[in-house]
Amino acid sequence: MKSIKVFAPATIANVNVGFDSLGLALSNVGDTIELSVNNTKENKITEIINGGSIPLDVDKNCCSVVIRKMQEALNDYQGVDIRLVKGFASGSGLGSSSASSAAAAYAYNELVGSPYDNKELVAFAAEGERVACGAAHVDNVAPAILGGIILARGMNKEDIIQLPAIKNIYAVTFFPNIKINTANSRKILREKVAIETVSKQIALMGSFVASLYEEDLHLFKSSLKDLIVEPTRSLLIPKYEELKKVAFENKALAFGISGSGPSVFAFTFKKENAKKIQAALEETYKKTGIETKSYINEINDNTGARVID
Amino acid sequence: MKSIKVFAPATIANVNVGFDSLGLALSNVGDTIELSVNNTKENKITEIINGGSIPLDVDKNCCSVVIRKMQEALNDYQGVDIRLVKGFASGSGLGSSSASSAAAAYAYNELVGSPYDNKELVAFAAEGERVACGAAHVDNVAPAILGGIILARGMNKEDIIQLPAIKNIYAVTFFPNIKINTANSRKILREKVAIETVSKQIALMGSFVASLYEEDLHLFKSSLKDLIVEPTRSLLIPKYEELKKVAFENKALAFGISGSGPSVFAFTFKKENAKKIQAALEETYKKTGIETKSYINEINDNTGARVID
Numbered sequence: 001m002k003s004i005k006v007f008a009p010a011t012i013a014n015v016n017v018g019f020d021s022l023g024l025a026l027s028n029v030g031d032t033i034e035l036s037v038n039n040t041k042e043n044k045i046t047e048i049i050n051g052g053s054i055p056l057d058v059d060k061n062c063c064s065v066v067i068r069k070m071q072e073a074l075n076d077y078q079g080v081d082i083r084l085v086k087g088f089a090s091g092s093g094l095g096s097s098s099a100s101s102a103a104a105a106y107a108y109n110e111l112v113g114s115p116y117d118n119k120e121l122v123a124f125a126a127e128g129e130r131v132a133c134g135a136a137h138v139d140n141v142a143p144a145i146l147g148g149i150i151l152a153r154g155m156n157k158e159d160i161i162q163l164p165a166i167k168n169i170y171a172v173t174f175f176p177n178i179k180i181n182t183a184n185s186r187k188i189l190r191e192k193v194a195i196e197t198v199s200k201q202i203a204l205m206g207s208f209v210a211s212l213y214e215e216d217l218h219l220f221k222s223s224l225k226d227l228i229v230e231p232t233r234s235l236l237i238p239k240y241e242e243l244k245k246v247a248f249e250n251k252a253l254a255f256g257i258s259g260s261g262p263s264v265f266a267f268t269f270k271k272e273n274a275k276k277i278q279a280a281l282e283e284t285y286k287k288t289g290i291e292t293k294s295y296i297n298e299i300n301d302n303t304g305a306r307v308i309d
Numbered sequence: 310m311k312s313i314k315v316f317a318p319a320t321i322a323n324v325n326v327g328f329d330s331l332g333l334a335l336s337n338v339g340d341t342i343e344l345s346v347n348n349t350k351e352n353k354i355t356e357i358i359n360g361g362s363i364p365l366d367v368d369k370n371c372c373s374v375v376i377r378k379m380q381e382a383l384n385d386y387q388g389v390d391i392r393l394v395k396g397f398a399s400g401s402g403l404g405s406s407s408a409s410s411a412a413a414a415y416a417y418n419e420l421v422g423s424p425y426d427n428k429e430l431v432a433f434a435a436e437g438e439r440v441a442c443g444a445a446h447v448d449n450v451a452p453a454i455l456g457g458i459i460l461a462r463g464m465n466k467e468d469i470i471q472l473p474a475i476k477n478i479y480a481v482t483f484f485p486n487i488k489i490n491t492a493n494s495r496k497i498l499r500e501k502v503a504i505e506t507v508s509k510q511i512a513l514m515g516s517f518v519a520s521l522y523e524e525d526l527h528l529f530k531s532s533l534k535d536l537i538v539e540p541t542r543s544l545l546i547p548k549y550e551e552l553k554k555v556a557f558e559n560k561a562l563a564f565g566i567s568g569s570g571p572s573v574f575a576f577t578f579k580k581e582n583a584k585k586i587q588a589a590l591e592e593t594y595k596k597t598g599i600e601t602k603s604y605i606n607e608i609n610d611n612t613g614a615r616v617i618d
Contacts, residue, residue, distance in 0.1 A: 021512035153512040192501035203330035203462040205511045209518035
């Protein structure tokens with residue numbers, strides 16, 4: 001194989017109940033990477049479309065860092081030319097660097113004959129997160145590779161758990177184009193959480209997982225509450241409470257902040273409700289002068305990184 | 310119906326991952342209550358066997374308090390004589406007051422024609438916990454009524470979730486007869502938890518619930534870790550680390566503190582392993598001079614409160 005083209009999706013991390021451990025994939029929004037064997041031992045970023053300030057330096061770009069880590073682990077250096085097409089904005093809170101890192105890991109693995117399985121790729125993709133965000137979190141990269149809803153206790157294979165999705169649940173994702181730096185968004189979090197709150201949030205994660213296996217929409221709805229992150233991070237998002245209110249008025253089952261924001265998401269049953277929620281969220285921002293993007297995605301298991309063309 | 314006899318089981322609360330929300334029932338250890346209609350509007354405690362210092366005063370005894378709450382809710386006062394046989398020690402950390410409260414709620418409900426379903430009884434039994442322990446926790450009373458493994462986010466019906474048990478999992482429960490006051494045991498807990506620890510413990514609850522639905526013993530084992538309560542509460546239990554070590558040497562899948570202690574528990578696959586763990590725990594305490602009791606119970610769904618005789 002001389003070249004390959006791979007798509008990896010945007011992702012919602014945290015998902016109300018799983019700060020730094022839970023994430024899910026948005027099937028039809030994401031990044032596309034093309035790798036071509038260049039017959040050297042070096043990797044090269046040849047082009048980044050819609051990349052903004054994403055670095056072309058192979059030591060700083062998350063894609064080339066991921067590929068280099070794989071080459072080191074395999075002790076086999078098949079240098080590649082890398083062309084990246086960004087499908088959504090950096091800094092959106094939808095796992096921009098993760099989609100690129102996941103695409104790079106998945107594509108290079110395919111190119112060299114699949115020495116790793118998908119769960120093993122998560123640790124490599126996390127190295128892209130480390131270079132892009134300063135920490136190797138996996139709550140975005142794991143679903144960006146595996147698709148669906150992923151609980152990641154860590155980056156080892158046995159710590160990555162695919163949870164079942166409930167049929168006909170749609171995610172509406174709404175991105176207000178304001179700058180929230182991930183590092184700042186982490187700083188606003190309380191460093192310590194009262195034990196009563198901890199106990200409640202743990203129980204909500206437990207009941208969320210049960211709701212997926214039971215396919216219980218009532219339990220799903222009553223579980224998806226964020227007692228830890230939302231109270232502070234929501235302050236950074238203009239009109240957050242208003243967005244939440246109109247989402248629930250339009251049959252949202254849940255509403256929350258995607259990763260470190262500023263994107264927010266709503267879950268709902270059936271596509272027609274998703275469309276109503278999307279319209280209501282857009283309407284809420286109409287007079288703010290803030291540019292927005294929004295997406296509708298069904299949540300299901302076949303939404304991870306994949307070869308295209 | 311003029312009289313009824315009901316058994317309700319001892320329970321393990323917290324179960325490593327679910328502080329104040331998770332509990333499970335021990336089928337063959339528990340309390341037995343006998344209620345007999347006394348043709349007055351008043352309840353009376355006629356006898357408590359093995360009750361130690363449990364009060365006979367109907368305003369202070371958890372059984373009579375529960376029954377009075379049910380009478381008030383029903384606005385129907387069928388006074389009963391109450392005879393209670395305690396099957397295990399108060400202060401053991403195995404839900405002693407909860408077993409009595411659960412038995413009382415279940416028995417009175419049966420006696421008056423089952424106006425409530427089992428989940429609705431939890432809130433009444435919790436009133437017994439309030440009088441016995443000062444707080445209406447439900448992580449013991451919910452499994453004592455419903456049996457099996459219960460996740461209780463609160464005391465409302467929709468907050469009580471029955472989780473599936475994995476076949477052939479046994480609990481070994483070991484009670485060292487030392488005094489640990491529940492209130493003191495709560496005081497030793499840190500009031501606030503670092504957010505990194507919170508995130509990890511939340512993920513462990515999520516993967517624990519997944520392990521039950523997946524019937525995945527490896528995931529079950531790797532999930533049952535307590536990062537929040539064990540580090541401090543274990544200090545109150547003599548030889549805790551040694552008990553934990555011998556349990557894992559004998560094929561334990563998990564080891565932890567039951568409720569506020571001093572009882573500890575181990576889970577294992579198959580009864581033969583449970584017997585080995587029980588022997589190893591007993592052996593560890595042999596020279597301490599501390600009296601012990603230990604129990605082996607299969608964890609399954611049919612272990613809640615039930616009419617006997």
